[in-house]
Amino acid sequence: MSFIWEGVRKAVELLAEGNSEVLYVLGVTMRVAVFATLLALLVGLPLGLALGLGRFRGRRLGLALVNAGLALPPVVVGLVVALFLFRGAPLGGLEIIYTVEGIVLAQAILAFPIVAAFTASAVEAVPPALFDQARALGASRLQLAALALREARIGVIGATIAAFGSAVSEVGAVVLVGGNIHGQTQTLASAVLTEVAKGEYGAGIAFGILLLGLILICAGALTLFQHGGGGRERAVPRPGWRAS
Amino acid sequence: MSAAATTVAAAEPAALVARGLAVRRGRREVLAGVDLELRRGEVTAILGPNGAGKSTLLAALAGLVPLSAGTLERRGRLASAGQEAALARRSVRANVELALAWWGTPRGARRARAEAALAALGIDGLADRAAATLSGGEARRAHLARVLAVAPDVMLLDEPFAGLDPSVRSELLYAVSDLLRDPARATCLVVHDRAEAWALADRVVVLLSGRVVAAGPPAQVFEQPPSPEAARFLGFSGELAGGEGVLMLRPGQVTLDPAGPLLGTVARRILFEDGVRLEVEAEGGRVFAVAPPPGPEPGERVRLRAEGGVRFPR
Numbered sequence: 001m002s003f004i005w006e007g008v009r010k011a012v013e014l015l016a017e018g019n020s021e022v023l024y025v026l027g028v029t030m031r032v033a034v035f036a037t038l039l040a041l042l043v044g045l046p047l048g049l050a051l052g053l054g055r056f057r058g059r060r061l062g063l064a065l066v067n068a069g070l071a072l073p074p075v076v077v078g079l080v081v082a083l084f085l086f087r088g089a090p091l092g093g094l095e096i097i098y099t100v101e102g103i104v105l106a107q108a109i110l111a112f113p114i115v116a117a118f119t120a121s122a123v124e125a126v127p128p129a130l131f132d133q134a135r136a137l138g139a140s141r142l143q144l145a146a147l148a149l150r151e152a153r154i155g156v157i158g159a160t161i162a163a164f165g166s167a168v169s170e171v172g173a174v175v176l177v178g179g180n181i182h183g184q185t186q187t188l189a190s191a192v193l194t195e196v197a198k199g200e201y202g203a204g205i206a207f208g209i210l211l212l213g214l215i216l217i218c219a220g221a222l223t224l225f226q227h228g229g230g231g232r233e234r235a236v237p238r239p240g241w242r243a244s
Numbered sequence: 245m246s247a248a249a250t251t252v253a254a255a256e257p258a259a260l261v262a263r264g265l266a267v268r269r270g271r272r273e274v275l276a277g278v279d280l281e282l283r284r285g286e287v288t289a290i291l292g293p294n295g296a297g298k299s300t301l302l303a304a305l306a307g308l309v310p311l312s313a314g315t316l317e318r319r320g321r322l323a324s325a326g327q328e329a330a331l332a333r334r335s336v337r338a339n340v341e342l343a344l345a346w347w348g349t350p351r352g353a354r355r356a357r358a359e360a361a362l363a364a365l366g367i368d369g370l371a372d373r374a375a376a377t378l379s380g381g382e383a384r385r386a387h388l389a390r391v392l393a394v395a396p397d398v399m400l401l402d403e404p405f406a407g408l409d410p411s412v413r414s415e416l417l418y419a420v421s422d423l424l425r426d427p428a429r430a431t432c433l434v435v436h437d438r439a440e441a442w443a444l445a446d447r448v449v450v451l452l453s454g455r456v457v458a459a460g461p462p463a464q465v466f467e468q469p470p471s472p473e474a475a476r477f478l479g480f481s482g483e484l485a486g487g488e489g490v491l492m493l494r495p496g497q498v499t500l501d502p503a504g505p506l507l508g509t510v511a512r513r514i515l516f517e518d519g520v521r522l523e524v525e526a527e528g529g530r531v532f533a534v535a536p537p538p539g540p541e542p543g544e545r546v547r548l549r550a551e552g553g554v555r556f557p558r
Contacts, residue, residue, distance in 0.1 A: 127328070127330045129326050129327075129328035129330035130330035130331070130332060132326055132330075133325070133326050133330055133387075133390070134346055136306065136308075136323065136324045136325070136326065137323055137343050137346040137347050137390070137391070137394060138321075138323075138346050138347050138348060139346035140346075143345065143346055147332065147342075150332070150333075151332060151333055
């Protein structure tokens with residue numbers, strides 16, 4: 001138990017003194033999480049919308065694949081991305097192995113199936129009659145997509161929170177693609193791993209506490225956005241009314 | 245009436261012309277040989293039992309289902325309203341403005357047209373309410389406001405009054421009866437019963453098993469159906485076989501009369517709020533009659549008089 005107290009004390013100390021190394025790690029973590037989430041949204045939202053709204057062959061297969069993507073093992077993704085990014089490998093020319101950009105790529109690959117799968121299921125939960133009506137009145141594809149995102153916004157922002165959570169706290173791909181280089185590509189999560197490996201449990205817990213704090217703040221902010229406007233629209237059930 | 249209609253027809257071609265329309269679902273033919281013309285300024289009601297293909301016909305007219313045969317010719321833009329009043333999770337006004345945006349109405353014109361459509365349907369007071377908080381009847385009005393606001397050349401409505409309480413239903417029927425008829429627009433709606441067709445339509449099309457069995461002005465179709473099967477569907481439930489054919493009668497056309505020419509035995513008696521309905525085994529067939537309560541007991545011999553009805557040759 002003393003470890004935990006030591007960790008808490010150390011975390012407060014590190015933050016209070018404005019330790020530049022810690023702030024750097026915090027910065028890398030935020031950069032990775034924000035850019036990986038944005039990249040995941042860029043790919044995952046259109047894919048999720050297509051899978052949720054579309055009526056094409058292979059739609060079920062696509063849904064099965066993104067759902068399987070929810071369980072992608074970070075270590076395996078990290079390994080495959082690293083193999084592609086090594087010098088001399090197909091994407092070696094990008095020269096982003098052992099860089100923050102490389103980590104962003106790996107984390108985005110892990111996070112986009114989360115966005116796609118959750119967006120698809122949120123869109124599927126919107127009454128199809130609404131989309132039929134929009135089509136009947138001449139809505140364009142872009143207008144349909146906007147309608148779907150707006151109607152399913154709670155699920156879509158939930159998908160964003162989940163993607164951010166994955167990008168901020170995964171460690172396997174970070175270590176394999178980024179190399180966990182202290183002062184360069186180390187994130188809060190991989191710093192925990194390093195400190196624990198050194199036997200510095202107190203410092204490990206300190207980084208862990210910082211990571212949890214970051215997650216709480218970001219998830220909290222996104223949740224406020226998700227339920228924006230405060231009050232919740234509620235349908236008033238009335239006797240004698242039935243949906244046909 | 246028919247002379248005027250002919251003049252209009254000569255002046256302007258119909259907004260939507262369907263010829264020999266057929267639709268298949270797998271091997272089953274759900275629609276066959278449907279001819280239909282929707283003219284501007286006219287309201288056409290499609291009437292038929294469940295499974296007759298009414299909604300399929302509407303979808304086919306909207307171009308939403310592939311035709312296995314026939315042609316569709318349309319002048320102008322078409323808008324349809326589905327059976328379900330599915331509204332977006334926004335205010336009522338925003339829902340109508342959204343519909344105008346889908347239709348392609350310029351942004352600047354949307355607000356005024358939305359307000360006008362809401363006022364026409366009597367729900368301008370609900371404009372700022374969240375759509376999710378509307379009652380069934382209010383949601384249906386908002387749903388219709390969306391389609392009316394875009395001012396299409398052809399408007400198709402699939403059972404606009406389905407699933408509503410009888411009182412809400414008649415209120416809405418009253419509210420829209422004038423709105424539906426617009427000289428610039430051809431309107432076609434699927435309705436559930438004859439009363440709705442009477443109240444709203446200039447022309448009635450009766451669909452049975454995917455085929456048009458009667459078409460024309462309501463008075464003509466309802467009083468002189470062209471075939472026994474159309475008559476049966478339109479409420480001519482009594483049938484009397486005579487020498488030269490069969491006489492089909494509505495319950496209201498058969499009354500108890502001690503001096504009546506028909507003799508029969510009461511088989512069943514059912515109570516209605518406006519009287520009793522009697523099923524009578526008469527010479528030549530079974531008829532239904534209306535009588536003031538309590539009416540004769542089952543098994544009693546009664547004399548009847550029939551007035552009107554339609555006669556079909558054997």
